[in-house]
Amino acid sequence: MQSATSVKASAPPRMARSALLPIAPATLVLACVFLAPLLGLMVESFREFTPGRVGSVAGAPFTFANYLELVSPSFAGVLIETFEISIAASLVGLIIAFPLAYCAVRRFSPRWRAATIGLMITLVLLSMLVRTYALELTFGSVGVLRPLLLSLGISPTSRWYIEGLVGAGLLHAVVPICTLTLLGAVQNVDPRLADAAKSLGAPAWKAHLDTTIPLSLPALISAFLVALTFSISAFVIPMVLGKGRVLFVSNVIYNRFGDIANYPSGAAVSVVMLGVSLIVVYGVSRAQRPRRRSP
Secondary structure (H helix, E strand, O other): OHHHHHHHHHHHHHHHHHHOHHHHHHHHHHHHHHHHHHHHHHHHHOEOEOOOOOOEOOOOOEOOHHHHOOOOHHHHHHHHHHHHHHHHHHHHHHHHHHHHHHHHHHHOOHHHHHHHHHHHHHHHHOOHHHHHHHHHHHHOOOOOOHHHHHHOOOOOOOHHHHHHHHHHHHHHHHHHHHHHHHHHHHHHOOHHHHHHHHHOOOOHHHHHHHOHHHHOHHHHHHHHHHHHHHHHOOOHHHHHHOOOOOOOHHHHHHHHHHHOOOHHHHHHHHHHHHHHHHHHHHHHHHHOOOOOOOO
16 A cells, blocks of 8 residues: 555656656757857856967966956946946836837727837837947938037037937837837736726826736836846947947957957956846846735
């Protein structure tokens, strides 16, 4: 009797292990194309670099010098600027995308709803390089609006304007992504909740503030994380619109790998950026978890 019980108890683990077999090929592919290169990047970041060579020397000794050189005001400034512009663009993009998603679901006619969703999908699928150069040729230092900007006392070559232009480029990318992310969440919120609040005397803005937004909060945080992840890893936008005066960490990584062929230093910057990004994403996602109330 005891042996039969033990057999029954051991059956579910065997079934669970067999259920993992279908995902074994995908796990193997993921390990080969993601984990292995990431491990190689980490190993390369500890290698010693010899000037005049491409990458590190085979069998080069390990060192922490590649990470120690990142503890400098110049790199800290690039890192802070990357996150400042990215966070600002993600928040503004979310503020624009949520009303747009709400109007597309609740206010627009079916024709306008389809047109709005189609426009967002088109913007997502359109090449980021094309969109970035379109902004540069319109609002850049040699853009068609240059005379208008100068007449208003705005210098297209000033640093604050270039930072704003990079932020506008990020907005151009994250608003469609956030809008498409929020459509389903707004659709799932029962509109009768806001109607009930308004019937009890609450203003329309207060009714939506107390019902629609709290119920859409998980989707809002998810959309913010997607926008932030895209923004901090952006390469083309700061490269084209930043004109070398506004640099993101991705541009520094490209410079280390491409221009000076210092692979160990570029790998160290990549690892640091990956770690900081994971910490920020984890912190934001952790903040949305409901806290248990103490009895």
